[in-house]
Amino acid sequence: MLPARNGGRYTEDFLLEVFNILFGYIQKTFTGKSKVLDFHHPHQLLEGLEGFNLDLSDQPEPLEQILVDCRDALKYGVKTGHPRYFNQLSSGLDMIGLAGEWLTATANTNMFTFEIAPVFIIMEELIIKKMHELIGWREGQADGIFSPGGTISNLYSVLVARYKFFPTVKTKGMAALPRIVLFTSENSHYSFEKASAVLGIGIENVVPVACDDRGKMIVSDLEEKILKEKEQGHVPFYVSATAGTTVYGAFDPFSEIADICEKYGLWLHVDAAWGGGLLLSKKHRFKLNGIERANSVTWNPHKMMGVPLQCSAILIREKGLLQACNQLCAKYLFQPDKQYDVTYDTGDKTIQCGRHVDIFKLWLMWKAKGTSGFELQVNKCLENAEYLYKKLKTRDNFELVFPDEPEHTNVCFWYIPPCLQGMPKDREWNVKLHKVTAKIKARMMEEGTVMVSYLPLKEKPNFFRMVISNPAANKTDIDFVLEEIERLGHDLKL
C-alpha cells in the first residue's frame, strides 16, 4: 500500500472496498426497512462476536480481516442518520457534510497556523463573520473560534468573561479575585457547572435561576439572585441564557435578561448550541430576539444545521479578547518573522494547541445549500415537531409533559399504558410511570426499530424527550414512533 512504491493500485482497491462498505451502510441507513441498531451488551462485545474480535495483538491482521472489521464496526453500531433515530440533538447524515469530512481526514492537518492550514483558516474567518451577521452583531469585528463541542464553547465564554473583568487571573489565578458568581437557569445545560469546576470557580458559585413551567428563565428571580449574591459580598459577573434548552427546547427572554445584565454590568452569554440554527429561518428567528445584545454566543452547527460531528463555534463580540485571554506566543509555532500576515495564525486564541479541522464540512454544506437551504431544513424539522405535538394532543394514551406548543423541536411526553389509565395520579402511579418509560426504552433498544431519549426532571417521572434535527425524518417516521412506543408498552404490567 502507499506510500510503498507501486502501492497505488493496491491502495485504490482497498480504499474502494472501504468506500463500498461505507456506501452500503449509507443506503441501509436511509432505506427505512433497516434497524436503527443491533443491540449487544458490553460484555458481549468484549467477549467477541462472530468474526468480530476487538482484542489487539502484536502481529498484523490480513487486509481482508480489516475490511470485515470495518463492516462489523458499523453493523454493531448505531445508525445516527436513520430517520427513526431521535435520541440526541445531533442526528442525520448529510452527504455533502460527509464528503467534507472525508476530505478533512485526507487533508489531515491542524488549525494552529495559516502556514499549514491556509484554506481552512480563511474559511473559519468567513464563517465566523457570517455567524456574527446572523446574530445581528453590527461591529463587523468578527471574533470567535471553532472548539471541540458546546461544553468547551461554553467554557470559553466563562473564561473570556472572567478575563475581561479580572485580567490578572491569567497570571495570578483565582487567588487574586473576589468570590465571583455566575447565573444560569436551572434548565440550562450542565456545561456551566463543568466549566466552573474546571476553571477553579467552583460549582457552588453557579447560581441556578428558577424557570417557569415552560422552562424559561424567570427574570425577576435572576435579579433577586443577583442582589442576594451582592449582599453577601460576592461578585456577579456573568449570566448565561439559553436558546433552546436541552430537554424542553425553551428560549429564555433575551432582551429582558440583557436589560438586567446592562443594569448590573454583567457579561451576557447566550448558549445557542441547540437553538442557533433557528437564526437561519425567517419564520423562527424571532425566538432569538435580543441575542444581538449578548457578549458571546455558543452555536453548534452539528446540531440543528445537520453538520457532521463535531462542529461548534464560540463567538465573541469584542475582538481581541480571545487572543489576549489565551495567547502565550510560543515561538516554535507562532514565529513573528514569517513571510505572511501572521494575524492569520489564530491558534494562539485557543486553549488547545493542535485543533481539529471542523470548518470545512460546514463551509462545503453552506456552499451546496446556501443559507436558504439551511432554512428549509430547519423549517422542516420544526414542522415535524409541530405535527408530533398536535398528534400527541389527540391521543388518550399519551400525555404531554407541558401543554404549550413546542418552540424548538423538543417534544416531551409520557406513554400511559392501559394498566395505568384512569388510575389516581398519586405517588405510586408516578413510580410506576417512571418505570414504564425506562422499560419501554429498554425494549426499544432490544428491538432496535427506533431510538428516543428519556429522563426524569425534578419531581416528574421518566418521560420521553423526542427531538428532531434530521431532515431525513418524515411524518411517517413520527407516526411510527408513537405506534412503536404503544406496541412496546401496551402490555406492561407493574
Place this chain on the structure above:
Amino acid sequence: MLPARNGGRYTEDFLLEVFNILFGYIQKTFTGKSKVLDFHHPHQLLEGLEGFNLDLSDQPEPLEQILVDCRDALKYGVKTGHPRYFNQLSSGLDMIGLAGEWLTATANTNMFTFEIAPVFIIMEELIIKKMHELIGWREGQADGIFSPGGTISNLYSVLVARYKFFPTVKTKGMAALPRIVLFTSENSHYSFEKASAVLGIGIENVVPVACDDRGKMIVSDLEEKILKEKEQGHVPFYVSATAGTTVYGAFDPFSEIADICEKYGLWLHVDAAWGGGLLLSKKHRFKLNGIERANSVTWNPHKMMGVPLQCSAILIREKGLLQACNQLCAKYLFQPDKQYDVTYDTGDKTIQCGRHVDIFKLWLMWKAKGTSGFELQVNKCLENAEYLYKKLKTRDNFELVFPDEPEHTNVCFWYIPPCLQGMPKDREWNVKLHKVTAKIKARMMEEGTVMVSYLPLKEKPNFFRMVISNPAANKTDIDFVLEEIERLGHDLKL
C-alpha cells in the same frame, strides 16, 4: 441525493467523484514530484483565486462547483503526508488510519454513552488498557480517556491532580485552596501554562525548572525550586516531566524525578505526547524508563504513531479519579436505570459533553499493523533522524544546535551561508543568522518543495527544527532537505 427517495444512484456518483478527487490527491502526495504546498497569501485567498471563491451566499451552488471546490481546497492546502513535509510533530497519511477516519465520519456518532457508541466505547477501553500495559502500570485498573489533543490531555492531568489533593476545589473553587504551584522544565510544552491560566491557578504558579544543554530537566534544580516554594508558604503539588520535548526531543530523567515526587508527595505527570510512541520500540523504550512511576501520562498517537489527527490520550493510574473529578451525573444523558451496565457510559469522565470519536482509526491501525508494525515505523523514523544527524556532522555549511546524538527524531541545526562562514560569531553574526533562517523558510514556502520548521530559543538565533514522524520519508528525502536549504540560502547577502 440521499435521503431523497431514489437518491441512491445520484449520491453514489457524487461520492465516487469525491473519492476520485481524494485518491488523486493521495497519489500526488506520495509521488515525490509534487510540491508540498502551493503558497498563497491570506489576502489572495480572501480575494478569491481562479474558480475558487470562498464567499458564502444565500443560494446553493451546483454540485459540479462543489466538486471543483473540493479539488481547490486540497490544491491550495498543504500536503502534510508528503515525504518532504517535516514541519510538525504530526505528519504522514496512513491509509488504514484514513479509512478508519472515513468510517468514523460515516458513523457520525458521539462518545458520551455506550447507548449510541457501543463499539467505540469498548475499543477505547481496550486501547487504554493496552497503553497502560505499555507504560508498565501493573494495577490492571485502566483509566483514561481520549481528548481533543495533547494540551487538553495535559490540562486533564493538572485538573485531576488538583482534585486528588484538594477535592473541595470542585464545589468551592480555588478560594478554598492554599497557593498551589506546579513544576515543569523550561523546555516543556506551553500547555502547562495554558492549563494553569484556564484552571485559575495562574501562570506565575508554574515554576520553570532549568535544563541542561541537551534540554533535560536538572533534577537538583527541581528540588531546590520545590524547597524554595515551600519556604515561601506555597504548596507544591505537581511535576510534569517530558518524554520528547517539542524542540530538542529530549527525555527527562524520569526515575530521579519520580524519587523527588515521592519524597515530597507530589503528583508525577509524564507528557509523552511526542515520545510515547517510543514505548512501542524494544530498541528505544529504555528512554522512557521510570514512566511507570508516573501518576498520569499524556500520549498522542497522532504524533509518533502516525494516526490521523486527532488522537490524544490522557492516561490515569488511579482508577475512578477522572470520574470523581468531572462527573455531574446529568440525568438526560446518564440515566442510571438503563438496561445495560451503565459504567460503560464513560462520557461523564470528561470535561466535554459531546466527544468526537478518535478511537476507531487507532484501533483499526493497531489491528492492521499489530504492535510490531508500529515498532517498525517508529524505528524507521529514528534511523532517519540518526542519518540526518550524521550527515549534518560532515557538512561544513551546517551547524548543529547541540552536539549530542538525537534521542528522538528532532534534529536542530543552522545553515551557514557563504557570507557568514569564517566570520567571528559575535552579536552581529547572530542577528544575521537569525534572519538567514527566516529568509530561507520564506523562500521554502514560496517554492513549496519542502517544509521544515524554525524557531529561536533563548539567546540562540532562529534555527531549523527538523522532525521525522512520517514513515513515508526516506533517506533521499532527507538528502533533499539539506540540498534544498543550501540552494535556497547560499546566495543570501545580509
